[in-house]
Amino acid sequence: MRPGTMVGRAAQLGEFVDAWSSDGTRVNGRGHRGPRTVMITGATGVGKSALVAAALDAFAPAPSVVLSGTARVHTPAPYDWLAAVLTGRETGDLPVPDDALAWLAQHPDAPRERYAPGALLRLAVTVVRALVGSGPGVLVVEDLHALDPASLNLIGELAVVPDLPALLVVTSQPPDAAVSPDMVARTIARLAGTPGAVRQHLGPLGPDEVATVLADRVGRAVAPEVVAAGMRHSDGNPYRLLEWLAAGGAAAETVTAELPELTARELEVLSCLAEGMSNKQVARSLGISIRTVTVHVSNLLRKTRSTSRTEAALWALRHR
Ligand SMILES: Nc1ncnc2c1ncn2[C@@H]1O[C@H](COP(=O)(O)OP(=O)(O)OP(=O)(O)O)[C@@H](O)[C@H]1O
Numbered sequence: 001m002r003p004g005t006m007v008g009r010a011a012q013l014g015e016f017v018d019a020w021s022s023d024g025t026r027v028n029g030r031g032h033r034g035p036r037t038v039m040i041t042g043a044t045g046v047g048k049s050a051l052v053a054a055a056l057d058a059f060a061p062a063p064s065v066v067l068s069g070t071a072r073v074h075t076p077a078p079y080d081w082l083a084a085v086l087t088g089r090e091t092g093d094l095p096v097p098d099d100a101l102a103w104l105a106q107h108p109d110a111p112r113e114r115y116a117p118g119a120l121l122r123l124a125v126t127v128v129r130a131l132v133g134s135g136p137g138v139l140v141v142e143d144l145h146a147l148d149p150a151s152l153n154l155i156g157e158l159a160v161v162p163d164l165p166a167l168l169v170v171t172s173q174p175p176d177a178a179v180s181p182d183m184v185a186r187t188i189a190r191l192a193g194t195p196g197a198v199r200q201h202l203g204p205l206g207p208d209e210v211a212t213v214l215a216d217r218v219g220r221a222v223a224p225e226v227v228a229a230g231m232r233h234s235d236g237n238p239y240r241l242l243e244w245l246a247a248g249g250a251a252a253e254t255v256t257a258e259l260p261e262l263t264a265r266e267l268e269v270l271s272c273l274a275e276g277m278s279n280k281q282v283a284r285s286l287g288i289s290i291r292t293v294t295v296h297v298s299n300l301l302r303k304t305r306s307t308s309r310t311e312a313a314l315w316a317l318r319h320r
């Protein structure tokens, strides 16, 4: 596998790429209705941007134009998404007045408050239409949750604007990560409710997927205790997993040093648990009192951070 390949997101990637092909068909063939939306939510570091990048790579035919913008969190200003899109772009031919363009592009010398909000919104849509042209294009809106209200409004508008030959791709952390959670929640609902919209929520990776990511990065299969340590440190979040890996977390010495110190007796009790014995059987097998076994078991649960004897037994199988 190529390092950096998406692990465990085949279904999402497939659905995402399909959204483009069907849109491409509509755009290339009969008249199309309007943009189609792919709305992706998930916690920070879960792989939203990586999924978008992988999907764009796989789009066939390739889009003729990709307009990509993200919230520039340190300069929150109206129409931040569009300003980000316009950065470094040739804007001379755009069919909107220069002063409006200066405003939308957030030029420092833009005139103050010349345009009513409704008029600016229409001009912003006109700019996007002109940039997409006959398409088919992709509009990428990264981190919707961090965008300003004017941008949220614009994105909501673009999702329903007729005859825009584009796929609208939006990523967002859950609304509770936003400055105005209600507005973001409403925008996400609005986008997800447009015809043909694809809605995806990315959750954490499972142990098998974590094992694959680690093997992929390390270049060989990694031991089960390394996978367990990776799970423990990342909760299946790819960003946190890679950070842990980069910090040397998967090195054998680190993982071993992290294992709890168990006494010789505790190890004996643990192997009895792994064989499925009851406390009474353990007591008989080791020649100690049931009461002592109970104490060992409760220490084992604490040290291995298990909530039950079964879990402790599984822990033993994984680590010894
Ligand atoms: N499924 C996966 N398989 C392998 N690597 C992944 C996977 N998902 C994410 N990654 C890697 O994890 C890191 C974080 O992913 P990414 O930047 O896409 O997260 P995000 O959801 O966009 O986070 P944020 O909300 O902070 O922008 C990247 O280095 C990415 O390549």
Ligand SMILES: [Mg+2]
Binding pocket: 048, 049, 050, 142, 171
């Ligand atoms: Mg991202």
